[in-house]
Amino acid sequence: MRKHEKLYRIAIRIPLVALVVLTAAAFYWNPTAYRVFLPISAAVVLLSLLVLMRADQALKRFAQDTGKRVEDLLAKTPTEIPMPVLVTDEKSEIVWYSEDAYQKVLGERDWYGMPVAGLLGETIPESGCFPAVIDRRDYSVYAVKGLGAHEGMHTYYLHEDTALKHDAKQYWLSRPxxxxxxxxxxxxxxxxxxxxxxxxxxxxxxxxxxxxxxxxxxxxxxxxxxxxxxxxxxxxxxxxxxxxxxxxxxxxxxxxxxxxxxxxxxxxxxxxxxxxxxxxxxxxxxxxxxxxxxxxxxxxxxxxxxxxxGLSKGIEKRTKVKTRIVATALSELIETSSNVIIMGHKFADLDSLGAAVGLLRASRQMGKSAAVAINRTKNLVGPLLERLEKNGYENSFYNPSDLFDRIDARTLLIVVDTHLEHVLESAELYHLCKNVAVIDHHRRMVGYIDNAVIFYHEPYASSASEMVTELVQYFGRQCHVTRIEAEALLAGIMLDTRNFTIRTGVRTFEAAAYLRRQGADTVEVRKMFSSTMDDYQSRSRLVSSAEIYHRCAIAINTTVSEDIKLVAPQAADELLSISGVDASFVLYEYGDTVSMSARSMGKINVQVIMEALGGGGHQTMAATQIPNISLEDARQKLLEAIESYDQHNKPQE
Incomplete structure (x- = not known):
């Protein structure tokens, strides 16, 4: 509005000045023309003065009308408002401000008709409180939107709180x-x-x-x-x-x-x-x-x-004091329970089932009724499960729902090879049991089971089977494993150490030696890792299709395969044998999710990369599942996670 007023006055003054100059020139150069121009000039000047007078009267009426609207808008607020106040019209131009605003906020500068955004900032809400900085002073501004006849107008109440905000900032910066x-x-x-x-x-x-x-x-x-x-x-x-x-x-x-x-x-x-x-x-x-x-x-x-x-490999603890203490506590817990249920994670693998079988044997030798909860249709342990059922374990493995009626107040649930509720074979079974013990070797993640009576967590161990093998040796003379349990435990250790090549320490070989003394046959164990020709061909196709990115081999399965959950980790293991590959990732679709199997030789922490995608695991073995996403989008997320890891972490030599 101020801009339009100035343009209007300039438009009037320029012709007047030009006319006066022409009349004066005619007086010196052409008296005849002067006598003609003089009355015309006088008439134009007189008319212009009348127009200016009418314009001033119109502006005064506008000011009076605006003042009345402002007064109505401010309602019962006194004229001398004890805080800075601004009022804007429908065009967000300032049409009124209080004396306090003129002196303290505007620095006695005229802002009449100027856009309020130049004072309070470009982003101004319709109503409510928002911060503003004016001349390096902090204000809390309260915006009030006009209603009815005043819709479109806004009133802004400004409260200076520079000192308060400074003190608040210093308070938060000084928090310990x-x-x-x-x-x-x-x-x-x-x-x-x-x-x-x-x-x-x-x-x-x-x-x-x-x-x-x-x-x-x-x-x-x-x-x-x-x-x-x-x-x-x-x-x-x-x-x-x-x-x-x-x-x-x-x-x-x-x-x-x-x-x-x-x-x-x-x-x-x-x-x-x-x-x-x-x-x-x-x-x-x-x-x-x-x-x-x-x-x-x-x-x-x-x-x-x-x-x-989290880049370094952990140092194996050589002392077994903690193992003896846990073994004593767990054996006492088993003896005081009415029955024992052992459960691992979804899609049970050899480590999960091997650890469960070892505890199943120990619990029965203590005279307790014991069973293993496992999904009999969705697991990765078909050959081992079949072999166990042919050698005296035919009434030992049940779907979790079949065990609900066995649970009472003294039932003990032992969770093996996981410490996360959302990956348990059955979360419902877990909630029904009041007494819970956890035995796991995976690195701890957010959301772990926090109500366990015993939480035996050893991230330096190679596998849950290794931990159970050590525990069984301290349960007492009445507890020992036979050949069939020893082979199940040894299969679990071999799976998680990739045949004793990674994550192996002195205690790993001591556990393997104990199992060998108990009759474990390495040839029979090796047969549990055999695969069909179709699986071998699928694995070969995955390996041959891999791409290399930042020393990471990435393979994507695009074919439908019933055994992909078994083939994918095997392909990830095989990709590590390629020169120049420090980590491997295999992506595949399973239902409406994209799953990833990640493996590493230790230079790259695949656990950190998988955690960035919502998964977890170990430094050398991890995985994740991403729901409702395409394979290509999942691949892009993986590349971004690898890039981010590369920027923030230097691989350990």
Missing amino acids: SLFAIMIDSLDEVLQDARENERSQLIAQVEYVIEQFVSENNGFVIKTDRDKFFAVIEERYMKGIVEKRFVLLDRVRALSGVDKLPVTLSIGVARNVSSYPDGEQAARQALDMAQGRGGDQVAVKTPNGYDFYG
């Missing part, structure tokens, strides 16, 4: 983030070290931790030989996260005796409401980091956890 820090497997790292080497290594780790905390203006205290607690303000957390917790890399650069890597597990609680709550959250996050194999940070968030690191 609590760090629970632990040196991973310190006893194993220092087991063969001399006393001076132990002191030197611990001192080096302490110095690196203290230096990191000092750089971020925090403080740290040592609570135990291998445990620390630190507090850092939130203002420094953004930089720490952007650098992906460089403390992990600094400590990893150190090395213990025999070049064993020194790593940290860190649990972080951000924006805590109180120190006791923060300490508890930090310790829970530390447990999560350790449960995932260590050498990583778990940050507790409102929606779960964020993870950083």
